[in-house]
Amino acid sequence: MKLILALIRRDLVLSYRQGGGAGSALGFFLAVVVLLPIGIGPDQQLLARIAPGALWISLLLSVLLSADRIYQQDYEDGSLDIMTMGPVPFEMVALAKSVAHWLSTSLPLAIAAPLLGFLLNLDPATILPLGIAMMLGSIALSLLASIGAAVTVGLRRGGLLVSILVLPLYVPVLIFGLSASQGPASGPEIATAALLILTAITLVSLVVSPLASAAALRSYLK
């Protein structure tokens, strides 16, 4: 457990010192959210209606933007080789790196998104449900991104391929995340059901992602 924490801490320090992680994702997110109202025009009602969807899509794309970096550097400098020889199963390494990606990139975005919703005239009543759904959904986003990053780790500029591979996996998160975020607008029963399904997706990702990522990475190291 201590060594998993050491790995997470190292990845957080690296992403903080090298920039790239949370910084560029947050910048991209901010750019979309600022530009969207300008592009759509000053129709406040229209903005309020599309705000949750726009925020979710911005979140997905921002997470994708940084996804291919999860394993890239450790693969290129040989750290992954050494990590397979560590005392813990390689799956735990993959899980730790996904958690570090979530903490450094997805979680800050999920926290910032509902606040930046003011730029999109987001209905104040939906801030809380949106925040909860994004917090939950962002875990799944990082875990799924880890699979895509692992599958393309040996390819230089694999970013495009990551997007193509991971986007279909993101669609369920988007659908249920969005209906869970509508809060009072779509009725409490639907929001609750959607939130439960979103939780289920996150839990399934939690199991599948470390296994799939580790398997993909192992086959690359060979």
Next chain:
Amino acid sequence: MILSGGNLTCERGGRTVFSAVSLSLRSGELMQLTGPNGSGKSSLLRLIAGLNEQASGTLALEDGHGDLTIGQQAHYIAHQEAVKTALSVHENLAFWRDFMGGGDVGEALSAFGLSRLSTYPAGLLSAGQKRRLALARLVLVPRVLWLLDEPTVGLDSASLDRLVKVMAAHLGTGGMIIAATHVPLGREPDTRLELGASS
């Protein structure tokens, strides 16, 4: 403790790199691995470390730790140094200590003359210093089998002496070393393994 491999065959990308290689290494022995470029020296080391899979053959560490794989009882030092440029020299080693369960960072640094550079960002190190930082893992984390792939590349003569000393100490305490190198390692290797010319 005996590391024994029988009839090892390695394939990479559909091509047979080497076949029918057998080796045997006892506690306290140094094996020198030689052969022309492309003969599979690195592949053999990676295979022993568990990073490659052998196409056929057997590989076992007798009297080793039963629950652990050979890779988990080995160090693998290769061309890629696994050094994080954004971390300081000390932080780099401190991470590997926490991750692999090792000992004293200060001792490992001084074994390779890096104590003075402890707080230095690893990104500013020269190639030889980076190599020494990678080699410091050997001292930091006690593991019985050392797999060294061209360990002397980039080292000056003083650092080479340090490496020779560290290797001698390891062999003296019953460790095993397989080194793929053509440079004399300060002592006569106990066994030599020459991999054949590639076709």
